[in-house]
Amino acid sequence: MAPTAETVTDALRRDILGGTLAPGDRLVELQLTDRYRCGRAAVRAAFVALEAEGLVTREANRGATVRRISVAEAIEITEARAALESLIAAHAARNASDAERAELTAIIGQMEAAVATDDSDEYAELNRAFHRRLREISGHGVTAELVDKLRNRAAHHQYRLALMPGRAPVSLGQHAAIAAAVAAGDEDAAAAAMQTHLRSVADVLRQWGDALAG
Amino acid sequence: MAPTAETVTDALRRDILGGTLAPGDRLVELQLTDRYRCGRAAVRAAFVALEAEGLVTREANRGATVRRISVAEAIEITEARAALESLIAAHAARNASDAERAELTAIIGQMEAAVATDDSDEYAELNRAFHRRLREISGHGVTAELVDKLRNRAAHHQYRLALMPGRAPVSLGQHAAIAAAVAAGDEDAAAAAMQTHLRSVADVLRQWGDALAG
DNA sequence: GGAGACAGTATTGTCGACAATCGGGGCGCC
DNA sequence: GGCGCCCCGATTGTCGACAATACTGTCTCC
Numbered sequence: 001m002a003p004t005a006e007t008v009t010d011a012l013r014r015d016i017l018g019g020t021l022a023p024g025d026r027l028v029e030l031q032l033t034d035r036y037r038c039g040r041a042a043v044r045a046a047f048v049a050l051e052a053e054g055l056v057t058r059e060a061n062r063g064a065t066v067r068r069i070s071v072a073e074a075i076e077i078t079e080a081r082a083a084l085e086s087l088i089a090a091h092a093a094r095n096a097s098d099a100e101r102a103e104l105t106a107i108i109g110q111m112e113a114a115v116a117t118d119d120s121d122e123y124a125e126l127n128r129a130f131h132r133r134l135r136e137i138s139g140h141g142v143t144a145e146l147v148d149k150l151r152n153r154a155a156h157h158q159y160r161l162a163l164m165p166g167r168a169p170v171s172l173g174q175h176a177a178i179a180a181a182v183a184a185g186d187e188d189a190a191a192a193a194m195q196t197h198l199r200s201v202a203d204v205l206r207q208w209g210d211a212l213a214g
Numbered sequence: 215m216a217p218t219a220e221t222v223t224d225a226l227r228r229d230i231l232g233g234t235l236a237p238g239d240r241l242v243e244l245q246l247t248d249r250y251r252c253g254r255a256a257v258r259a260a261f262v263a264l265e266a267e268g269l270v271t272r273e274a275n276r277g278a279t280v281r282r283i284s285v286a287e288a289i290e291i292t293e294a295r296a297a298l299e300s301l302i303a304a305h306a307a308r309n310a311s312d313a314e315r316a317e318l319t320a321i322i323g324q325m326e327a328a329v330a331t332d333d334s335d336e337y338a339e340l341n342r343a344f345h346r347r348l349r350e351i352s353g354h355g356v357t358a359e360l361v362d363k364l365r366n367r368a369a370h371h372q373y374r375l376a377l378m379p380g381r382a383p384v385s386l387g388q389h390a391a392i393a394a395a396v397a398a399g400d401e402d403a404a405a406a407a408m409q410t411h412l413r414s415v416a417d418v419l420r421q422w423g424d425a426l427a428g
Numbered sequence: 429g430g431a432g433a434c435a436g437t438a439t440t441g442t443c444g445a446c447a448a449t450c451g452g453g454g455c456g457c458c
Numbered sequence: 459g460g461c462g463c464c465c466c467g468a469t470t471g472t473c474g475a476c477a478a479t480a481c482t483g484t485c486t487c488c
Contacts, residue, residue, distance in 0.1 A: 004441085004442095005442090006274075028468090028469070029470070030468095030469080038442090039442055039443055039444085040443085040444095040470090041258075041443075042441095042442080044470090044471090045258070048259050048266075049262050049265075049266055052263060052266030052267065053266065060220075060470090061469085061470060062469090062470080063469065063470065073355075076354055076355065076357065077356050079354070079357070080301065080354075080357045080360060082301075083297040083298050083300070083357075084294060084297050084298065086297070087293060087296075140290055140293070140294075141287075141290065142287060142290040142291050142294050142364075143290065143293070143294045143297075146294060150356075219471075219472090242438090242440095243439075244439080253471095253472055253473050253474085254440090254472095255471080255472060256471095256472080258441090274440090274441090274479095275439085275440060275441075275478080275479050275480060276439090276440080276479090276480070276481095277439065277440065277480095
């Protein structure tokens with residue numbers, strides 16, 4: 001029963017990422033105080049924090065809205081992730097313990113099962129878990145945090161992409177390559193595999209954008 | 215005479231980066247309301263914003279302090295920058311107009327002059343200008359913003375590094391290589407040159423850290 | 429003499445009220 | 459009838475006060 005400030009930030013973030021609050025929606029302070037049972041100060045603090053994360057935009061005297069991420073920006077985000085996550089993959093390949101290497105290959109196994117049974121929700125969850133675990137193993141706190149925020153910003157587009165028919169097997173193969181390189185302790189190969197993976201994601205987004213535009 | 219919120223965030227950021235407020239200093243809200251002639255709400259908002267930028271830490275019920283960046287974290291920051299700025303260099307090499315290519319080489323010329331006259335302040339300023347211009351030319355908004363924040367976080371360490379004897383000529387050569395690659399429109403070479411540059415910075419930081427540790 | 433408990437103080441967390449600003453709707457004027 | 463002005467509701471920005479919490483020094487008890 002503690003309607004505190006940190007809590008509100010988390011709740012608002014969850015509602016934005018979960019789709020309860022759609023891109024472009026106005027965020028009226030009083031409505032949110034009602035929804036989250038807290039004071040306006042907490043809501044305002046949450047706005048400032050989430051603006052820094054790129055999830056919310058604020059205009060002076062005109063309030064806050066859920067940030068709209070264009071396809072072009074989603075591509076940029078993915079390119080930035082490619083740069084950062086390849087660094088993470090390299091560090092993970094260097095630092096991973098035997099148990100951790102086994103864990104990553106185990107996740108790949110589960111992903112294969114999810115693809116075989118066409119369970120896209122499960123696959124998406126495993127996908128998230130794989131990347132998260134890689135970040136943890138890398139021990140690269142600064143980069144891991146940046147990637148985490150970037151991932152949130154583009155979450156909406158990632159979601160649509162995952163539903164594309166025929167996408168899962170391609171994605172699976174790329175993840176398997178990353179896991180193999182990390183398991184082998186090959187830094188360069190791990191970085192390269194991650195680059196390949198996320199560039200492929202960016203390419204798909206580009207096609208999507210072109211299809212919309214033309 | 216408008217003691218507003220955005221203003222306070224900028225002022226506080228400037229004071230932290232400029233060294234007026236040293237790492238580890240406690241940030242007492244009332245003191246800052248006095249210093250910046252504003253209300254506590256504005257100061258609190260600034261804390262939240264700067265915490266997201268990594269310049270300030272906040273503990274519940276215990277207030278805010280200027281964030282202390284360890285050498286280890288500065289190294290991580292530099293590595294992340296290496297990944298992101300090489301992406302920027304590549305895009306800049308692709309997108310730069312003729313005028314922009316000339317502008318970059320002009321900056322290198324000024325840097326040579328600054329090294330020749332041993333003007334380290336001028337050199338540091340040109341260094342900042344070079345990287346900033348590169349970000350603008352790249353047109354990669356997402357990455358540029360990330361780099362900007364990372365650069366601020368490690369600013370203190372960058373500063374000490376610039377004062378190292380014999381460092382400037384090395385740095386100059388690396389910047390010249392970047393500028394040449396961008397001017398030639400060679401994306402891969404530009405990215406590689408930027409990687410080399412920032413890895414060299416990270417290496418110097420590592421030596422510094424080892425020297426401190428014993 | 430030292431350790432633990434206690435009160436006092438300083439600082440933060442939260443709330444409510446007031447002033448400032450923006451967007452929209454109605455009115456008058458051309 | 460269309461355009462511009464002005465007023466009004468809604469929302470944000472800011473301030474002050476109150477309650478809650480953590481740190482300081484002191485005091486007592488062992």
